[in-house]
Amino acid sequence: MKGTIAVLDTGLSGLNVFSTLATTFPKERFLYQNNLKYYPYSERPEAEIRQLVENDITGIMRENPAVLIVVSDTIIEYGAEKLKKVEVPVIRIDDAIVEYANRNYEQKNIVLLARRETLDANLYQKRFNYNHLYSIASDELEKIIEKRMTKTAQSFAAVKEAFRSVIKKEIDLIITGAPFLLNLQTEIREYVKYQMMTDVGMIIANKLSEVMTEEEKKGRGERIVKTNVPTRQFRERAYWLDCEYKIREYR
Template sequence: MVKDAIGIIDLGLDGIEVAETLTQNLKHERIIYITDLQYDSYLNISEKEIAEILKRNIEIIAEYNPKLLIIVNDIIVDRAASVILDLKVPSVNVIETLIEYANKYYQDKNMVLLVKEKILEANLFPKNLKYNRLYQIASDELEVIIKEGMTKTSRSFNTVLEKLKPVLKKQIDLIITGTPNLLELNIEFKEYLNFQEITAHGEIFLKRLLEANITDLNRKGRGGFFVFGNMTKKEFLKKQKITSKFKYQQIQFKE
């Protein structure tokens, strides 16, 4: 039985990079990553469905006595805010973490906000960011390219160029990405845009855990990486390549 763990909750596989980064750098921590792959973070999911997914995954993680929950999917943060507020376990989420990072290191600078259309509509970032200029761009088309494995192709370069037209020839300090996998288009972004940094979610979460007094991190003991999903391990590995050693458990989610 895994105890005293850091639980990571996702929808789809966008946030697996965060789990791997923490696993590789926090050697004494037990990292539990759970996701429901019946759903995809690009789909139009209702608030009720998102809340039910989150509650279900929290119930599973609760069996392992988590000391911290990390919500790595922006759609969950947007659609299930009330559930997150009611959590009995300390939690951090991707939106507040990115905002805190941007304000700490890039206050009053020029930023590009690259997030899903629904996150733009929710206005979760602009009202809390401290910027000089903020350029907001919907990332949905770019995320489809990544999902289909079409990065570093003429399609990816052309789509990135089209999406970045509003900021071409602008001096950009920070690109804030709503999902970690947008980092896979870093080469395309560099081709057309002069910027200082693009957010690497795993490194930013790691920095926050190390510097902020959010939870006590283990200084000794054996850590581990545990993945929970609703498909077989073979099916899971077809969808996602993981370089870290991990244990996989298939879960039958109740309807």
């Protein structure tokens, strides 16, 4: 693609998307931006959240991206109007997931695994065509990943508690509002019978392919992380990121 493909996040939950895209399109230039200095936004007053989101979108658009991929539900919720004014194609994680679920799992049993603030905002629930929808808050599970505690007694216990309401049910699809929840697949598989867990990275990769021509897939590959915490701190917190990348710090 002629230009940068930008991935906009707040915390680290969208890193799996960035990694998948970089692997799927190795000749493209990707720039991933987050705002770890102020994350999590949910602990801040609404007016401050709106200003942070405004700044996030403005900051990423200064990079003149050819495509903008938004992987943060918070940015989607609070920045909806500003995103409508962006003059490049925008791929939103909620739109991509809803389209995938309704196309492949209509009238099925679905688990929506997302942060409490996302569930409360009702970004997804009313848009699914489902038989049964089970909403499960992922806040504590995300902390497990961030603290490097996957595949431990604590992670198995946390998953068992979170999924208690569906342990004996047949689930067709588990939707991960935060893409990095895929890192808990082993624990979830231990307690829940399910057919599929969304790989949001591949879902968005397919959406990205729709706006790219074959000629545009022949550029020079580059992966840049734009973050406002020190490089060492970012690398420590993003311990599961398995693609090569350069870091550009900003204030």
